[in-house]
Amino acid sequence: MGSLTEENYIKSIYALSQATGEVYLSELAKKLDVKLPSVNSMMKRLATKKLVAYAPYKGIRLTEKGKKEALAIIRKHRLAELFLVKVMGLGWEEVHDIAEQLEHVNSSRFYERIDELLNSPKFDPHGEPIPDSNGKIHTQKRTSLIDLAEGLTATITAVAEDEKLFLDHLNTKGLQIGDAVTIKKRELFDGSITLQHKSKKEILLTHQVAERIWVEV
Amino acid sequence: MGSLTEENYIKSIYALSQATGEVYLSELAKKLDVKLPSVNSMMKRLATKKLVAYAPYKGIRLTEKGKKEALAIIRKHRLAELFLVKVMGLGWEEVHDIAEQLEHVNSSRFYERIDELLNSPKFDPHGEPIPDSNGKIHTQKRTSLIDLAEGLTATITAVAEDEKLFLDHLNTKGLQIGDAVTIKKRELFDGSITLQHKSKKEILLTHQVAERIWVEV
């Protein structure tokens, strides 16, 4: 295992590479809130450690070793989040920041026990899949609410997790993972969406909110 | 709050100053497993931060601010240990090393919830008092088993906590916090002690073990 800083780089590279496979150093710099030369020199270090494949002026990608390490950290992060919600009774909107710290705890016993207490859970409180202890992860093809046609009914399977304000917003709207929603109206002007919700209430979501909610039809 | 390293220095200074009040840099160096010049420059840093009182060639002591910070860390450490035992079902012999990491987690919510779930506990799994959220701590006058006269009966109130092998040893001997023991025999030759235990069994403890067990008569 590397340093806390190295772990955070690896995790961010993994997250960014979900889209295209390759990651630009400038993306990484933005995500980690550091300058390009910092990223540049860290990439050289991670390359000598065989965690990323790096060639000057080319984008980077994780090696198998790097991917494995990323998934181990993500596993700890998501197990921690679910534990904080299910066992400790915290809200889904407040667990991410704590999990950012707990994911770096080095103790197989600690995470073994969490996994046992939660019965080897498959999803975190925001609907993200939890990699198993071998680093195997179930990636779902995800459809955003904004891509759903009027009239369709779908189930909320996941939501963006790293902005507390967004989750606070969902709390006030009364939306949760597993809820069935029907698209009543899609506004062409501003991209906002009106949902029919199990609570019988109609819910209006702005584009900004709807794009952070993923569903399964 | 300072860095993880600073927190560990503060905590160690607090622990060492329990005996005499003043702490020698060389003691600190030994405890933290670093060399003297490292301690020396850290003391200068902590002094500018008003966490320790430092003058060249004099021992150091924590300021009130430093003491408060130490107690906050110790509170987190001990709450974490008890949580790991009571809520997560880990053994008292395996929680110290995990708590060494959890004590640096920066989240009042996390520790608030632990405190609530445990009902504002007063003692950790090894019998150490847990400072309250204002940094108030109940220090007991502690008597070691080696200082007890033959024939006396006493209750185990605390044990040394930072050596896993020692706690494993107590587990095999079947000794726990709260157990009543009677001194049957004290050997002059090697300082070993024979106890009468509630389990009806006689238990032989070497001096090395007995000195790490504290009791109340």
Place this chain on the structure above:
DNA sequence: ATAAAAAGTTAGATGAACCTAATATTTTAA
């Protein structure tokens, strides 16, 4: 196709946290 913009690199500096080697001060023991 060239100029401008974006992305990436190098050089050199900084602060944190450590180190070794040399030196100074204080304590202890002969």
Place this chain on the structure above:
DNA sequence: TTAAAATATTAGGTTCATCTAACTTTTTAT
């Protein structure tokens, strides 16, 4: 009371993780 031992300090160096400033390469837009 002086020498030895213990303790503390200074000087100077290393690695990690960051930065700014200057420069190079690649991409994009006119």
